[in-house]
Amino acid sequence: MVATVETHPCIYCRDPADSLEHSLPAAFGEFEDAPLLKERICTRCNNERLGVLDEQLARCGPEAFLRRHYGVRGRRTHQDVNPFYRGSAGGQRLEMTSHDEIGGTDVLIECENGKYRQARQLIFVEQAGRVHQLPIREGTTPEQLRAEREKLSVEKPSTSI
Secondary structure: OOOOOOOOEOOOOOOEOOEEEEOOOHHHOOOOOOOEEEEEEOHHHHHHHHHHHHHHHHHHOHHHHHHHHHOOOOOOOOOOOOOOOOOOOOOOOOOEEEEEOOOOEEEEEEEEOOEEEEOOEEEEEEOOOOEEEEEOOOOOOHHHHHHHHHHHOOOOEEEEO
16 A cells, blocks of 8 residues: 655645745744744745745835835845835835925935935926926936936926926
């Protein structure tokens, strides 16, 4: 008689559930003796589907703001992303504004280790008064800036600040 090993299907794709899954997203940190969920998910879905959700959570939402405010860094193997300049894994960048009395308009601000400052940006003010902020990421080329400006669909700018 041959013993058979029962395999459970992945809850997302029905492939064999062969991966251990964190009960809390890895973006929250590694917790000593945290339980792992067994026989729930396959390796591909754990790495691709949940990995993307983990990345969006850590880099695009409230968690991204708190991580930046408190100086929490990600894994050494992951690219450092400033969520005020770009989103990640399809998520949007964080956007916070403050009114600049000198320029007379709202400006983008960013945070790092609890310190806030005006972000690197171009500001376009339409004749109708609508304001567009274009953050400038480190290493951005002039061609990339032009392409990003085109996406803003600025109508008849009266000024650039």
